Amino acid sequence: MPELPDVESFRHVLDSHGRGRRIEDVEVNDAGVLRGVTARRLRQALRGRRFRAPGRHGKWLIARTDGPAVLMHFGMTGELVGGPQAEERHPHDRVVFVLDHGRLCYRDQRKLQGIRLADDEAAVERLLADQGPDALDVGRQEFAEAIGVRRGGLKSALIDQSVLAGLGNLLADEILWRSRLHPSRPARELSDDELRRLHGETRRVLRQSVRAGRVPGRPSWLTGHRDDPHPQCPRCGGPLRRGRVAGRSTVWCPQCQPAD
DNA sequence: CGTGTTGTTCAGTT
């Protein structure tokens, strides 16, 4: 599930349930999600701290406190759930932040990613050093410089977090479809006009997805047809194609997105 | 028992 828009909604969960609240305890139910930190150190570093305004970069959620910061990545199935303390424990609640009022659960079925601890802002920077500019607020110039110089295909560039941070498989397909660009088009061959279009659609799709709290599966979106047995293009009505591009399952319209 | 999955990383290769 989690691409940039989902993580943005987790940021809102953290902001509304956690901001200003005191961390009474950190329950680590499954240490398998802790990366580079032990359960003991995590508890000890966070007990008594208060959450501050959270941040986000790409698919990373940055839970800042008046002490260290917690960095969370949600892999493919993770989520952040806020609720009352008394609520029943969910089997996939790997880490629970018990607050002076309510709690926050890092919930994840698979454990492909996890939680890191950053002692200070410099450590946050170090942990995010390999990330490209955030896809939500990247400017046209910076976008063109990041994407337009890549030697490989467009889709591979869009989902590479070191090029642009935040886009995943679904968003990349949606953005390419709206931009009428084939996923395998060499990124370097794009005209200025095509790069501008790609940037514009990236912003448009992201803004709408963030407003919806996720990538919407609306019928007018490509994403709304991914799982149809014989998917049709919502724009031209022609058959959509499925295939593997950049190692990921990819959907595109051969009519609207010609190979070159 | 196979296959596939909205993510990332690493080894090996082109």
Added chain:
DNA sequence: TAACTGAACAACAC
């Protein structure tokens, strides 16, 4: 060097 490929990670659905 840049970038691609496939496997691995973990857990589940079909």
